[in-house]
């Protein structure tokens with residue numbers, strides 16, 4: 001399989017006002033009124049055409065920020081995105097426009113991204129008409145076809161978003177993304193807000209669409225059982241960095257990085273019909289003032305002196321398996 005998209009040394013730093021930052025870190029005594037947050041720190045990943053790359057990690061590790069940079073919503077503070085061999089920052093206006101259509105994002109809560117005053121037919125057909133992909137005269141036929149593709153009854157196309165259930169709204173969100181003929185979907189916790197039975201239906205829809213439309217996915221989730229089910233390969237993130245990258249089979253059978261091992265040991269459990277996630281014990285990670293060396297060292301059971309000072313690089317430890325841990329060099 002060839003790479004369709006490369007994340008090439010991508011970083012993103014945000015500046016947070018101190019009052020917001022103080023909520024996530026104990027910085028009330030700080031003198032500055034703003035703090036810098038390294039949300040994503042030199043991430044390198046290649047995504048192959050047709051694959052599902054799962055991206056997992058605890059809350060705040062930079063998954064959404066990475067996904068938003070891939071989808072062109074945030075611009076990187078460092079590094080670049082390479083799409084089909086072309087570097088984003090070097091693309092001309094029409095190439096950038098084509099890229100923004102080719103890479104679509106599906107959010108957790110489609111309701112917040114659907115305009116409550118617009119009917120489904122408008123939500124689905126407006127962007128393709130505006131971009132000249134569909135003629136106004138074809139609006140109705142196009143909407144019917146797109147709704148059928150995501151398993152929604154097309155006779156509901158003149159209704160408003162609030163008239164649908166959560167699962168149906170997510171199908172509308174997916175239909176809206178598909179309406180501009182994307183090749184790559186960034187799914188950011190796209191099923192997290194749904195009941196478990198509906199989650200399974202939406203996952204199956206994603207997998208069917210991959211076959212039908214030859215799509216590639218970056219699938220961001222904190223839910224390991226979902227990621228295991230849907231992903232070909234998995235990237236595990238910790239405080240802005242990718243600490244392990246391997247096939248889903250290898251990660252779930254034999255994780256290498258101590259953080260991956262801890263994350264898997266804390267597997268989600270099903271309680272009252274909902275999956276719950278139990279974070280790893282220890283200091284809550286903060287991207288505001290991350291630990292030196294390996295960010296995971298204060299919580300790692302195998303920490304050595306080197307882990308406190310040297311940043312471990314993501315290295316190939318076996319064919320197709322990458323881990324950023326000094327233990328592998330020992």
Ligand SMILES: Nc1ncnc2c1ncn2[C@@H]1O[C@H](COP(=O)(O)OP(=O)(O)OP(=O)(O)O)[C@@H](O)[C@H]1O
Nearest residue numbers: 014015016037039058059060061062063064065287
């Ligand atoms: N627009 C922003 N402005 C300032 N800081 C931000 C912004 N977006 C994210 N951050 C910070 O960047 C870090 C990474 O956040 P991000 O949302 O990417 O993580 P995440 O792994 O997706 O977490 P979650 O699962 O909770 O969404 C956090 O410390 C967050 O507070």
